[in-house]
Amino acid sequence: MSMFLLAPAALAALAALLLPLLIHLARRSEQRPTDFAALRWLRQKPRPRHRLRFDEWPLLLLRLLLLALLALWLARPMLGGSGGAAPWVAVVPGVDIEAARATINDPAARLHWLAPGSPALEQPAPSGPQPIASLLRQLDAELPPGVVLTVVVPELLQGVDAERPRLSRAIEWRVLPGAMPAPEVTPPVTAPRFAVRHASDREDAVRYLRAAASAWQAGPNPSAEAAAPHFSAGPTSQPVDAHTRWLAWLAPGALQPAIDAWVKDGGIILVDAETTLAPGQPRVVVWHDALGSPLVEAIRHGKGRVLRLTRPLAPATMPQLLEPEFPRQLRALFENPALAPTRVSARDYSPLAGGDSYPQAPRDLQPWLAMLIALLLLLERWLATRRRRGVAP
Amino acid sequence: MQDLIPAQVRSRLKELRLVSRRATGQQGIGLHHSRSRGAGLEFSQYRAYEPGDELRQIDWKLYARSDRFFVREAERESPLAAWILIDASASMAQQDALRPGWSRLDAAKSLAACIAELALRQGDRFGLVVLSESGLRLVPAGDGARQRDRVLLELHALQAGGTFPATSKLAPVWDRIGASDLVVMLSDCFDAGVVELMQQLSAARREVLAIPMLTVEERDFPFKGGYRFRDPETGEELLGDGDALRIEFLRRFGEAREALHAQLDASGIRHAQYVLDEPLDLPLRRLFGSRDAAEYT
Numbered sequence: 279m280s281m282f283l284l285a286p287a288a289l290a291a292l293a294a295l296l297l298p299l300l301i302h303l304a305r306r307s308e309q310r311p312t313d314f315a316a317l318r319w320l321r322q323k324p325r326p327r328h329r330l331r332f333d334e335w336p337l338l339l340l341r342l343l344l345l346a347l348l349a350l351w352l353a354r355p356m357l358g359g360s361g362g363a364a365p366w367v368a369v370v371p372g373v374d375i376e377a378a379r380a381t382i383n384d385p386a387a388r389l390h391w392l393a394p395g396s397p398a399l400e401q402p403a404p405s406g407p408q409p410i411a412s413l414l415r416q417l418d419a420e421l422p423p424g425v426v427l428t429v430v431v432p433e434l435l436q437g438v439d440a441e442r443p444r445l446s447r448a449i450e451w452r453v454l455p456g457a458m459p460a461p462e463v464t465p466p467v468t469a470p471r472f473a474v475r476h477a478s479d480r481e482d483a484v485r486y487l488r489a490a491a492s493a494w495q496a497g498p499n500p501s502a503e504a505a506a507p508h509f510s511a512g513p514t515s516q517p518v519d520a521h522t523r524w525l526a527w528l529a530p531g532a533l534q535p536a537i538d539a540w541v542k543d544g545g546i547i548l549v550d551a552e553t554t555l556a557p558g559q560p561r562v563v564v565w566h567d568a569l570g571s572p573l574v575e576a577i578r579h580g581k582g583r584v585l586r587l588t589r590p591l592a593p594a595t596m597p598q599l600l601e602p603e604f605p606r607q608l609r610a611l612f613e614n615p616a617l618a619p620t621r622v623s624a625r626d627y628s629p630l631a632g633g634d635s636y637p638q639a640p641r642d643l644q645p646w647l648a649m650l651i652a653l654l655l656l657l658e659r660w661l662a663t664r665r666r667r668g669v670a671p
Numbered sequence: 672m673q674d675l676i677p678a679q680v681r682s683r684l685k686e687l688r689l690v691s692r693r694a695t696g697q698q699g700i701g702l703h704h705s706r707s708r709g710a711g712l713e714f715s716q717y718r719a720y721e722p723g724d725e726l727r728q729i730d731w732k733l734y735a736r737s738d739r740f741f742v743r744e745a746e747r748e749s750p751l752a753a754w755i756l757i758d759a760s761a762s763m764a765q766q767d768a769l770r771p772g773w774s775r776l777d778a779a780k781s782l783a784a785c786i787a788e789l790a791l792r793q794g795d796r797f798g799l800v801v802l803s804e805s806g807l808r809l810v811p812a813g814d815g816a817r818q819r820d821r822v823l824l825e826l827h828a829l830q831a832g833g834t835f836p837a838t839s840k841l842a843p844v845w846d847r848i849g850a851s852d853l854v855v856m857l858s859d860c861f862d863a864g865v866v867e868l869m870q871q872l873s874a875a876r877r878e879v880l881a882i883p884m885l886t887v888e889e890r891d892f893p894f895k896g897g898y899r900f901r902d903p904e905t906g907e908e909l910l911g912d913g914d915a916l917r918i919e920f921l922r923r924f925g926e927a928r929e930a931l932h933a934q935l936d937a938s939g940i941r942h943a944q945y946v947l948d949e950p951l952d953l954p955l956r957r958l959f960g961s962r963d964a965a966e967y968t
Contacts, residue, residue: 315762317902319923
């Protein structure tokens with residue numbers, strides 16, 4: 279626990295403490311002349327008048343305190359290291375709670391789930407996948423440096439990232455039997471059917487797409503399922519097969535409503551540069567050329583995506599069509615990025631020590647001070663205006 | 672015109688008699704019964720003839736005019752003249768903060784009126800001398816109701832100011848106040864001149880009585896906090912704190928009072944201190960109370 283000031287220069291306002299001192303020193307009563315004929319017996323031993331005397335001590339003290347607090351308030355006091363020093367135990371969901379409690383001997387330890395918001399262990403276990411590594415780093419950064427951190431983990435962890443976390447402190451890593459609930463895995467794309475619908479004047483472009491689609495089949499190790507993306511090409515009037523997942527639409531003007539609904543339902547469509555789209559959607563450039571100018575922009579549309587070419591699909595404007603990398607790049611446009619592996623055995627994932635430590639976020643004391651000041655102000659007004667009071671300030 | 676004597680005090684005055692130790696027994700028993708009527712210098716009144724009156728007391732000229740017998744009655748002069756001396760220096764104007772409008776001088780006026788009332792009732796002559804810096808104001812001794820009115824008129828016009836007059840200005844006092852007269856001094860007795868005058872009068876066979884008058888503030892010194900004390904006569908000022916000054920002042924002032932009392936006692940001056948919050952007749956009772964001295968009727 280340490281208090282510090284964000285604006286120490288405001289402590290110059292402490293000079294205002296002189297004000298009540300002067301007010302109480304003025305002592306108006308001393309100016310009141312009094313006739314006193316027996317002055318000669320009063321005068322004979324002049325007392326030193328240098329002794330400072332203040333009227334109404336309680337009121338003066340209260341006013342001094344009030345001004346001092348006000349100056350402190352201006353200086354924006356902060357309280358650092360208020361996080362407490364008791365050991366912290368973070369339990370990863372998937373561990374049996376009773377078993378986790380049994381491993382903790384310290385009665386002062388604070389037990390929490392390792393989850394966003396750090397709910398207490400008494401609350402139900404947080405459901406769903408948790409980003410374990412991220413939560414661990416956050417917890418380590420938020421706890422004061424001296425706090426002992428114990429993490430109780432099940433044997434199998436989900437939601438980790440590819441590197442063992444490096445924390446600022448050496449933590450106790452306890453592995454108990456159990457496993458984190460596995461996240462739902464979306465099945466990989468099995469048989470992409472690629473269809474091209476083109477206006478009559480765009481027929482030249484179709485062959486590049488067809489070539490790319492056939493190149494997809496000629497992988498080095500084509501499996502039985504992923505090997506045959508059906509390719510079909512036709513005029514725009516030809517309806518799209520229901521199983522088609524990827525579509526290239528090479529025609530100017532707006533999309534047909536049926537196509538639009540198909541995209542919203544989860545389809546991925548590659549549209550021509552002259553196709554008009556609904557404005558206002560954020561566009562992300564997903565393919566640059568070597569000079570950095572965009573080739574393809576991606577737009578979310580319902581559950582699906584729209585990939586918009588920025589230039590006509592012709593070698594003159596888009597020399598990438600002729601490069602051997604074109605089929606792979608085209609496929610990458612359509613495919614979702616593969617998920618990185620997030621499952622790991624807890625014994626192999628114990629965090630390393632020696633990472634950076636972060637300063638603790640201090641607590642702002644200004645609101646509390648403001649309340650105290652308001653209270654004192656009320657008290658001061660009451661003292662200063664009550665009825666039984668002398669003439670002084 | 673406001674009555675200077677409160678009603679209660681007036682009722683209590685009946686028990687009091689002006690007493691002079693010097694006058695009693697000096698001119699023989701009975702002389703002090705100044706109401707003894709008969710031959711005398713001062714005409715007092717006519718009254719109807721009663722059997723037993725001396726024939727020579729009948730005013731025959733009046734009989735010639737009115738065909739009735741009247742006896743011409745004269746009053747012999749009282750052997751006692753009471754002089755009321757009032758110190759009218761500025762210090763007498765001091766009053767208490769708790770009771771404004773009741774200054775030392777107001778009390779002195781009331782006391783003077785009381786004494787005049789007593790003297791009038793006894794048929795004594797009485798006079799008033801106001802001692803102020805500008806000069807003495809003097810009402811010559813006399814008796815009767817008109818004399819009292821003259822004294823009251825003078826009292827009402829009285830204002831305090833200045834210092835106590837110098838000795839050279841006090842000559843009329845010696846001209847007027849005869850030997851064996853009763854002198855009552857109403858003053859705060861702070862000024863050495865007052866005490867000196869009283870001592871001289873006493874030494875010159877005048878019966879001097881002193882009523883030193885104090886305010887409550889001088890007796891108790893109830894000041895709290897800072898004050899600017901000002902001497903009304905010299906104009907000197909003193910800044911001081913009441914609490915810090917109290918003990919020292921009370922000690923010094925008490926000593927000064929003791930010294931004054933001893934001085935007065937040594938000079939044979941009877942005195943009764945009066946503080947402004949006391950009943951007005953208290954000093955008179957102390958001085959003239961029936962228990963204290965032989966009665967003078």
